[in-house]
Amino acid sequence: MLFGAGILLLLLLTGIFFTLLIGSIPAIKASGIKFLSGTSWNPVTGVYGAVPFVIGTLLTSFLALFISLPFSFSISLFLGEYFKKGALAEFLNYATDILASIPSVIYGFWGLLFLVPIVRKFELSFHILPYGVGIFTASLILAVMIIPYTSYLAKEVILLVPQDIKEAAYSLGATRSEVIRKVIVPYSRSGIFAGILLSLGRALGETMAVTMVIGNSNLIPGSIFSPGNTMASVIANEFTEATNDVHLSALIELGLLLFIITGIINFIGNIIIKKLSIKG
């Protein structure tokens, strides 16, 4: 019975992969390699090129990572080095916990009603077309959403840095910031990298919050302030309205692409974590 449950888990994952693969066959037959190189996505004329969404996905995810890094790094140093205990640390721990458990649809809703008007004002004052929604707004929301994940893993590895090598650096007259830069960061580099990878995986696949604030345009975004679409958001938008089998299959192929990309990223991240043997 135990063995059966284990096998069933394995079957489930391989089943997911093959279901996606089989579902994509009509689209692969219709578009072939053009699916990956085509810059236009138009269900009406039957042209399916994923490039606008791949660009949209990479742009939002990396921008979100870039925005969130200073913050998540600060949280992890705050909790892992400066204030390991105390009321402030307790508060920050709770705050990141709750931040991680807020549903993404609520992030999206809040972004739509609160963040979008602010971004619109900002765009007006810089004489950019004031959409309000777009790549930049989506990245901001994503950044807030991934802060808990990066900071949690980074904190765990920073706590693992042995006390004696820190003390050795202090005894040589290093200041705390020097110990952080020269001892703690190099020592925990791979763990921090794993944390970043896992957050990236999360950002790439995030659907609801992004769908609600990205503006849903199927064109290649001209700048970070233009509306766009990610792979996940275009699936969410078009799946129930798919008009024919090839359209549906093209969306499934996007899902397959997303599955493979996030799968690889999570695989690498987990291998690094396993090497460090911390609880992820």
Next chain:
Amino acid sequence: MQRRIIKDKLFEIIIIILAMVSTLPLILILFQIVKKGIASINWSFFVNLPQPPGETGGGVSNAILGTFILIVIAGVFSILLGVLGGTFISEYKDKKISELIRLCVNIFQGIPSIVIGIIVYIWIVMPLHRFSALSGGIALGIMMLPLIVKSTEETLRLIPSSLKEASLALGASYTTTMLRVILPAGINGILSGILISVSRVAGETAPLLFTAFGNPFMNFNIFKPVDSLPLLIFNYSMSPYPEWHSIAWGASFVLISFIIILNILTKMVSRKWKTVF
């Protein structure tokens, strides 16, 4: 010398400021949900059905019921399989196959929720030719699985093998040992893992978009579409009507409260029923 110390202080101040600033979005979100959510919550919010746009009042009783139905189906689907799977990899931890399953579970956890939605659409919605509560529940169940497997495994791994050996030495069969000794000893961890996984999927929307689909009416039939709180928040917040926005705020408040209560419950369970070895 002086410059290095100033630099050090500056670094510390920047870290503290940035760490504190990152809690700002959370405070803003919670503040707005509480302020606008409580304003639209009253008794009829919990017992009435949604009203058409333009009419005030109306409630989300259908979505609350739907969320409950979905979670029950998800639990039925995932708890037994998850606990058994977790027990398997902790029992056979050195085998190659456990290693493989563990890797699978980790990759599983990273699958974007929208992809789970596609899968369940192909597996359940297409053969049945309709959106249904059943398919939505299974989608949520698939998302709960990796969390339950991992928490079960981590809990059981901490139980000393002497406990198992003592039970076996007394003549108990392997099944009895597992059911009467090992699983009860780890019940706090297993139970809190289940609670946490419920709190994770309670707010999921993406896998429900093309499985449970949403339904403005009360529905008890698991073969028909149901609404859920996150789906309702999504549909109402994307609408242009202010009355619907205030309903969405109210629903957000209910959902967040539910999730936070579950989180607190989880901490209590894992503390209270902890077995000390």
